Amino acid sequence: MEYEVVDTQVSPTGRLEVLSRTEAAKLLDEGHGSLHELYRNCSLAVLNCGNELDDAKELLERYRAFDIRIIQRQRGIKLDIKGAPASAFVEGKMITGIREHLFAVLRDVIYVSEEIRGNPRFALNTSDGVTDTVFHILRNACVLQPMTDPNIVVCWGGHSISREEYDYSKLIGYQLGLRGLDICTGCGPGAMKGPMKGAAIAHAKQRIRNGRYIGFTEPGIIAAESPNPIVNELVIFPDVEKRLEAFVRAGHGFIVFPGGVGTAEEILYVLGVLLHPSNAEQPFPLIFTGPKSAEDYFRQIDQFIGATLGAEAQRRYQIIIDDPVQVAREVQAGIKLVRNFRKQQRDAYYFNSLLRIEHDLQRPFHPSHENMRKLKLQKNQPKHTLAANLRRAFSGVVAGNVKDEGIREIEKHGSFEIHGDSTIMGPMDALMSSFVAQKRMKISSKKYNPCYRIVAETVA
Incomplete structure (x- = not known):
């Protein structure tokens, strides 16, 4: 053709x-x-x-x-x-x-x-070195703006969503924009584009001429989620781990819309950070939201988190269904807490340096068949470590679905195998199956062929 x-x-x-x-x-x-x-x-x-x-x-x-x-x-x-x-x-x-x-x-x-x-100045084998790298990439792109109050809302969600969910994400963006808040997303279509579009209209009504529509991406995902032209500050990070860290370092409030495995990866990443004991006291507004039709979707997400990471993880977020005004108000109130906390701790508004991120979460994960099989998905480990390993499992499925290298790996060697405790694999299988049934894996209308196989192991 x-x-x-x-x-x-x-x-x-x-x-x-x-x-x-x-x-x-x-x-x-x-x-x-x-x-x-x-x-x-x-x-x-x-x-x-x-x-x-x-x-x-x-x-x-x-x-x-x-x-x-x-x-x-x-x-x-x-x-x-x-x-x-x-x-x-x-x-x-x-x-x-x-x-x-x-x-x-x-x-x-x-x-x-x-x-x-290759620059010895950036010690990428240490946690501080990776964070310093993320800081410098953001600064070089002029994303870090001093002398401004916290107002960046990170919006996560799927690129393959229904029209109703897309329109809802625009309504959320509109309510955020009316309150003078800026938007940061993964920069692609779907739930990444909707909030920016809504905020742009609200900013125009409020005569805000310097509205920021920030997009973070990386080479592996950019071809599958091409940046939408509303983005006026685009940053390409070298890998998904630095991209994810940039979100939590630069953002002040966080909203999750319906999505697929990529959205699950983002949720597990941020929970892996928040479940670390050093971050227990940090205010971190995190809201899951969607239209009424997405209520079952978020119930499934919540059940999966409860079954794998427990009630402590569930306490780190709110679920608000079909209420854009309430979402915007909760985010705005949460950002005020963030501002007060940063001010008390003498931390910058533009970059959250107090957030503790373990080096294990920062190391790039290559989703090969061997690495996917070797993932430690058992409950006999700290919750933040389990969240990090679950994040890697979902990252591998993202690669097998839409990334060039991952797709070729699947074509050459067959499906990835994901091994773990039955108490974890059961909920994961149920969640993945729901994504497939709801057509959240890919935009294509063709029948989805899973790039993964879940192998449950009996818990001793």
Whole structure:
């Protein structure tokens, strides 16, 4: 099948207008695993905005002829683009938001390659070193803004959701925007786009001209969840673990909409952080919400958390169904507690450095068949450690569903096997099966073929 494509050249928008010869040479050096391949794939994902495709492997194969090259000029750089998806253009001109995202990709790919990787200054084998890395990536992208009160609401939820759930997420964003709150999401479609769209309308009504619509992504997921053009601050992190840490360090209030395994991964990550004894006293507003039709969905999530992590984990969040105004009020009240706590502790409003995140939660997890089989999913461990391992299991399923590397791994070796206690595997199987039945795994209308197999082991 032929897809309409466009060739063009674009000049920079944003901060990165010049590159050194060394940087440009790295971006032009081709080969598997090269910086050029990473930059090309992320750029293609950005240009694919608006197309309902959440299969990274299919995207890369569909636009196999796509390429992007750096042109060094006396007045600065230019991008030479061949075979870009036509949906990124209007009357032959690239949509401004997408153009900005292209240069955000360039900025972050270069920064991580030149300043982070191999730099002894960033001790990535320590918890503090990883947190420092996340801080510097955010600062380089100008996300950290001092002299401002806490007002960033992180919204998590699925890219494959119903129209009713999407419209509800817009209503939530609208109520948040009326209260002067900004939105941070995973930057893709569905429950990531809805709150931004609602907040943008509310900000316009309140004459807020500097509304922030922040999107955090990473190379593995960006092709499956292309950034929507409402995002005006896009940051690409080197892996999902740093992306997740950025959310909890930069956000002040947290809302979870209905979703699939990716949303479950985010929930388990944040519970893994909050269940650590060092974080017991930190105010951390966390609300699960959706329309009336999503009530059963959140009951299933709550039951899974109760069965695996216990009542202590359930106490760390609220569930509010079909009430956008109440959600916005609770988030606003929670953010006031966050502000008071940070002020008392003399911690910055723009970056939560007091939150304790174990290095075990920060280490990148490669979802190979061996690593998935070896996950420790038993109850004879601290709750925050179990939450971290459960998060990895769901992360592996995300990879097998939508990430290029994960899809190829499944095609080559078959389904991932997830082993653990029957008291954990039973609830996990029930939750996963509900995601499949509700078509929350992928956007595609084709029958979903699970990329995983759950193996329950008898508890001694």
